[in-house]
Amino acid sequence: MNKKIKLRVNGKKHELEVPTSRLLIDCLRYDLGLTGTKEGCSVGVCGACAVLMDGEMISACLTLAVMADGHDITTVEGLAKNGELNPVQKSFIQYGGFQCGICTPGQVIAATALLAENPRPNEDEIKDWMMGNLCRCTGYYKIIESIQKAHQFVK
Amino acid sequence: MIPFEYRTPKNLKEVHATLKEFGSDAKLIAGGTSLVIMMKQRLVRPSCLVSLRSVRGLNSIEISDGGLRIGGLATHREVESSSLLRRRLPMLTETYHHVATIRVRNMATVGGGLAHADPNQDPPPSLIALGATVKATSADGSRVIPMDDFFTDYYETVLNPDEIVTEVFVPKMAANTAGAYLKFLPRTADDYATVSAAAVLTLDKTHKIISDVRIALGSVGVTPIRATAAEAILRGQPLKAEAFAEAGEKAKEAVDPVSDFRGSAAYKKEMAGVFVRRALEKALANIRQQARVKASPKAAKKTTKKGKKH
Structure with a gap:
């Protein structure tokens, strides 16, 4: 089953249709091509998939993409501003x-x-x-x- | 994961209607930190996820009837960061700080955690020792369930499929009361406990008699366990050092741990006794610290500032 969602990722707005079972990590990596965020343990323990949702860090491997609907996501690709690293x-x-x-x-x-x-x-x-x-x-x-x-x- | 519907009701009324539509095939999701793992492992296969993420007004933390009321949708991080709780009930601040990692605590909710009912969790022993109650709400109304009676088996509670944990209430503490939660973590800081123990101790006004005590343990059975026989040894008795060790010994009889990579059953049983004693000792130290603060607020402030933890 699919669902339409709106995400703001690293300041850029996206409208996508994703399967409800799509994990945020897969949505970022495969649907949006942001492969900076890594998947390690897949159970929220290792921290490789950490992203910020509305400024708070979460595990993208434990979050469904539909749960992030309407939220602001920052990945490692979004930390540099105008080409300057943070x-x-x-x-x-x-x-x-x-x-x-x-x-x-x-x-x-x-x-x-x-x-x-x-x-x-x-x-x-x-x-x-x-x-x-x-x-x-x-x-x-x-x-x-x-x-x-x-x-x-x-x- | 098998395909499922994802619904986003905006208030409790809509949540109840959606639950009615799907019956026991539906699962509630709030932070999802436990449920998503269980779905990935195909242990849970709901036909519909009913998200509570758009429901507002269920995450407040406030004083009520002299006790503390915590909304079912308050996140672990909100509990851990609440200045009100840090002041009024530091035992809960510490307990919720122990849960997993900040990433999990940012998402996981108080009500969701309790409904998940993993006997290795941190909050249940503390909430049982504090005499907390849970409010469960369905389309037919709501009921209040003592934490003592809430857990029935591994991942099982008394909740019906159409009920939502909307609130946790921790009653007002008696005078000369303090608690402590200790988590034995021989492996890593974000692990589940090998054994955990919570104790809430009340002394009489002379500080010489134990007028009340509640003890609960985690990770040593299919549910969190209240050690009533250990409590009975202490209740009404004069305060002396050996008594805590005796209560620890008695608490060992209440536990039924399994051997796993966190330790053998025999070792966990032994540690249950040790950690009950230490939790009681720490609760006593906390009562004495409170008494010092009361007697001389300025001097006490200095010492707490030094030991400040972010």
């Missing part, structure tokens, strides 16, 4: 916040949501917030450092 992205590059890169879109989305709430988080606050984003390369020290220093890139 402070978290710059900091991840500067301080080596990734190794293989598969978890990075989710890490960057989660860190961006954290800094929106708490611009200068300490290490404990970062660990508490980021504990739902897994990195199989175990590059956590560099991820934490990148988030802690991201404020340096805020203009």
